[in-house]
Amino acid sequence: MKKPVPLTTIWLSLLFLISVSASMSAQRILVTELPTQHLLPTSPVHRVLQDREGYMWYATEGGGLCRDDGYELSVFRSPFGYSYSRFNIIGSDSILSNHIYCIAEGKEHPHIWFGTKTGLYYIDKHDYSIHAVDDQRLRHSEVWIVFAASDGTIWTSTPQGLFHLDCSGKVIGNYSLNIYGTSVSGSYFHEDSRHNLRVLCTGRMILKYDPVSDSFIKEKWDFPSNPTCMYEDIHSGKFFVGTWGGGVLSCTAPDSLSSDSWHIKKLPEFLPDNSGAGIVLNLIYDSLYGMLWVAAIDNLYLYHMTDGQLQPVSTASFLPEGKKVIDLLFRDRDNNIWVPAYTPHTFIISFDEDKIERYPVDATKRLTGYPVMADAVVKEDDYYWIWQGRDNLTLYHPATDRISYANRNVENYPYTEKWIEKCSTGSGIWAVNANRLLRFTHEDMDIHIEYCLSVTGAEHITALHESRNRLWIGTEDAIYEMSVSGDYINKVCGGTGSIRQLTATTGGEIYAVAGKDGFIHVSADGEITVIDKGDEYCSIAVAPNGTIWAATSQGSIYSYQPRHNVLTRENDHCLWGGESIKSLQADKSGHIWILTDQYLKEYNPTNNAFRIFHSSDSRIKMDYMHCVRLIDGNKVCVGGMGAFCIITSSADLDDTTASSVRPVVRSITAGDRHIFIGTEQNEVDLQPHQGNCKVAFSTLDHLHAGQVSYAYRLKGWQTSWTYLPAGSNTAYFNRLPKGIYQLELKATDRYGCWGEPYISLTLRRLPAWYETWWAYLIYGLIAISLVLGVLWLSRRISQLLELHRRRKEVALNTLDIRADDTSLPKFDKEFLNKAVALVEAHLSDPHYNVGQFSSDLCMSRMNLYRKLRIQTGQSPVEFIRSIRLKKAAALLAATELPVKEVAQRCGFSTATYFSKLFKEMFGVLPGQYKIAKTYDSTSKKDQ
Structure with missing residues (x-):
């Protein structure tokens, strides 16, 4: 008969399995400082809330209420004594205190309720207006707690008692907390799955609301510590209750008000241990991972819960050391835990879905003082072969954190190059020394060289790739193949240029990159085809669908379809800004892993989905990245200065449906x-x-x-x-x-x-x-008026010009006024005849001037000027001069008198002055005019 297994052994085994599971969960936990911490008006945060749209809200100490959209903060606060330069501040004089204690969102109306040192307020999210609850009992009272019930009403706790409000902010109930002569205060509201509302109070008391009597009834709580918070496990019907000094309790609520009391079971995991672990502020249960998060007065604690049993989980791997001053936890819709805090800064706890295993290789630093410098990494079972530029080939065992150096472990060790390759058909790896090929194996941490082969005809081996039971060897100017057993080495082709990297398809086709010598294809019979040339090709990989991917040092990525012989540059989706590429790999999911100095990108060509791993990420933490290698079908190893990491290909990138994101x-x-x-x-x-x-x-x-x-x-x-x-x-x-x-x-x-x-x-x-319809109507009326005005003015000007032209014609074209000219009134004709006669009468007198002329006409000089201007368009001087010149022209045409004498007879003192004025009026000199007139007279006689 078998000896029964002791119950203690079973229990310890169960705890061990739980512990292992919890540890695995803890390894996947990430902590991120609040991304917008630097934008907060004050550093401490009391509460965090995510509203139904997805905005995050922070209740700060002295800084007001902040809304976070992921990029910027908007601050709702009193505007007094605060700079508006750094934030989008929505100031309201109704807010009397910027110290925010609590926040909640209404269930029916999109209001954000918040309690302060001096009253209760809400923000109407329809227009983001701020409203104070206009009730004197709340207006200047400290509001410690605000809770949104499922029926759409709001509950608050103040030193004056509990208040019940409708969704518009009207107080519909006020309840004193002087219970049986004991004055207590409410510290926590909880509504269970049956919609029972409870208030956890000081004085070791739990009150349950009775909607029928609209009153609170005391439930029996037989435990020496005050209840501070509560969580209901819907599946078991039990409650986990946090206490002030007694840790977390597993409880069963009374079935009715007539029941004796809460049934309490103390959990030994939460016994006070001379720390603040027993003083619980609040707790959150993560049903997805079975984790219970407990915010205590001194720190954040984590427990793994299985079948009602709790197992502590160490937080040392993801939380900073030392005690912390934190406030109430909050879980968002993505299952992230938000931890408002004083110290450290507010942070967010999330689970690492990227499945990253980081190995800092602490043994290297202990032995050499330097961090690991992983220039190439090959995985063999539970061991890792690492090639380091400073220490050459090393062997590392993560489980025991042991490391072995080949140059210290192997006698007459030949220093190797960084071209190392896993021997997939046996144990060990392939390594290179000049033109020699070496196979390294190990027994535990003891390193051995199995054998060494020389590649005849080659000076240096520059690349290795094992495929289909063959090892492909790239050299400075050729490609060789070798059986993995080392039976033969054959030269496949020469004249390739210096091979940087090579790969082989399942059909035995070879593709290689050789720097500026190009991206080449080598057929099974050794024929070389240059696919592209010119760029500094540095890396190559073949995807499961047969597509060949190649990268250049200048930052270009190409895909090549052998079936169609099509080469396509893929930079628009693959890279951000043409960064220099170190290497690329293709995993069995068809994802392309692209390595630069600062980040590693996993890219799915089928839908252009991607994710980025920066060297500075907390999960990576490298000074720089140097190599990436496929170590399993869907896992890659990225190595660099300070660590190497194993990253699993993301199934999320394979979702080919359109994203459901709606900005x-x-x-x-x-x-x-x-x-x-x-x-x-x-x-x-x-x-x-x-x-x-x-x-x-x-x-x-x-x-x-x-x-x-x-x-x-x-x-x-x-x-x-x-x-x-x-x-x-x-x-x-x-x-x-x-x-x-x-x-x-x-x-x-x-x-x-x-x-x-x-x-x-x-x-x-x-x-x-000026852009409205009535403005355009006015513009139209003004335009019409202007057009009509211009037409009228143009017609008037034409009339005046015509009148002026005719007057000049009458006055100047002849010395005599035609009696039949009816364009002038009778008295105007008489005036002009008299004026002409006077000038002719004094024609030879050069001293006959305007003064004498006006006197002879019995007019003032001004009236004469106006009269002549109206009748002839000329001034008196111009009128006298024109008559003298006309008369001179007539004498020149009709007589043989010389020009000088004609000038004297017409009243010009000098012939020179006469000639100047004559040319201005007739366009020719007097002598030329005389000749022209004589010629015209002769021509008429001849005809």
Whole structure:
């Protein structure tokens, strides 16, 4: 008969398995400091809340209430004594204190409720207006707790008791906490799955609300410590209750008010151990991983829960050392745990879905003082062969953190190159020394050289690749093949250039890269085909679908389809900015792993999904990255300065369906106006002076905001999409004309997969007064008036010009006024005849001037001037001169008098002055005029 296994052994084994499971879970836990910590108005955070849209809200100490969209913070607070330069501050004089104790979101109305040192307030998310609860009992009272019940009402706790409010902020109930002569205060509200509302109070008391009598009834709590928080395990019907000094209890609630008391079971894992672990602030159960998170007064504790049993889990691998001052925990919709804190800064706990195993190889630092410098890594069972530039070939065993150096372990060790390759058909690895090929094996940590072969005809081996029971060897100018047993070495081809890396397909085709000598293909019979040449090709890999991927040192990536002989440059999706590429690999899922100095990118060519691992990531923590190698079908090893990591290919990148991400417009800034987009707001009016505006987007993925890309198009103004780089979330529209526009928006998820575009907002740029219809009507009337005025003025000017022309013609074209000219009144004709006669009468007198002329006409000089201007368009001087010149022209034409004498007879003192004036009027000199007239007279006689 078998001896029965002791129960103690079974229990210890169970605890061991639980511990192992918990440790594995702990290894996958990541801690991230609040990404927007530097934007907080004050560092300490009391509470964290995620609203139904996905915005995160922070209750700060002295800084007000903050809304976080993943990129920027908006601060709701009292504006007094605070700078507006760093934040989007929504100031309200109704807020009397910026010290926020608590926050909650209403179940029915989209209100954010928050309690302060001086009252209760809420933010209406329709328009983000701030309202104070206008009840004197709450207006100047400290509000410690605010709780949103499932029926849409709000509960608060103050020094004056409990208050019950409807969704509009009206107090519908006030309850004193003077229970049986004992004054207590409420510290925690809890509503269970049956909608029973309880208040945990000081004085070791739990009160249950009776909606029938609208009162609180005391439930029996037979435990010496105050209950501080509560969690209900729906599956078991039990409650985990945190206490002030007694740790966490497993409890069963009374079935009814007539039941004796809560049934309490003390859990030994939470016995106070001279620390603050027994003083519990609150707790959260993570049903996905079976983890219980406990916020205590001195630290954050973690327990793994299985079948109601709790096993402590060490947090040393992911939490900073030392005690912490933290507040109430919060779990978001993605199962992340948010830990508001004083010290350290507020942080977020998430589970590592990327499945990264990091190996810092501490043994290297202990022995040499230097961190590991992993230039090449090959995995063999539970051991890792590492080639380091400083220490050459080493063997590392992570389970025991032991390391062995080949140059210290092997007698007459030949220093090797970094070209090491796993021997897949046997134990050990292949390594290179000049033109020699060596096979290294080990027994535990003892390293041996199995055998050494020389490649005849080669000076240096530059690349290795094992495939199909053959080892392919690249050299400075040729490619060789060798059986993995070492029976033969054959030269496949020569004239290749210096091979940097080579690979082989399942069909035995060889592809290699040889720097500037190109990207080449070698057929089974050794024929070389150059696929491309010129770039500095450095790495090559073959994907499961037969596509050949090649990379260059200059930052270009190419895909080659052998069946169609098509080479395509893939940089638009593969890289960010043409970074220098060190290496690339293709795993069995078809994902391409691209390594640069600063990051490793896993890329799925079928849907352009990707993820990025930076060397500075907390899961990686390398000074730089140097190598990446496929170590298993869907695992790669990336090595560098300070560690090497094993990363599993992500199945999330294989989702070929469109991303379900729907970005939101979080705010619009136009001039000095900052507009929050409310929950039901789909239209925004921009004033006439707000033609320049900034629109900010978000997908509310706070932990991965830097990996999200956006694209937008303003329909009605733009026809093409504008794509923003990852991490940029702002669109600028300048000089936007009046009109109605629809903002079309789309975004990627954290893996770079684009969601479907959709209309997210309608922008209406209102017209200025000068752009309205009545302004255009006025413009039309003014234009018509101007046209009519111009036509009238043009006609009037034409009439005046015609009159002037005719008057000049009458006055100047002849010396005599025609009696039949009816264009002048009778008295004007008489005046002109008299004026002409007077000038002719004094024609030879050079001293006859305007004064004598006006006197002879019995007129003042001014009246004479006006009269002649009206009748002839000439001044008196011009009138006298024109008659003298006309008379002179007649004498020159009719007589043989010399020019000098004609000048004297017509009243000109000198012939020179006479000639000048004559030419100005007739265009020719007097002598020329005389000749022309004589010629005309002779011609007429001849005819």
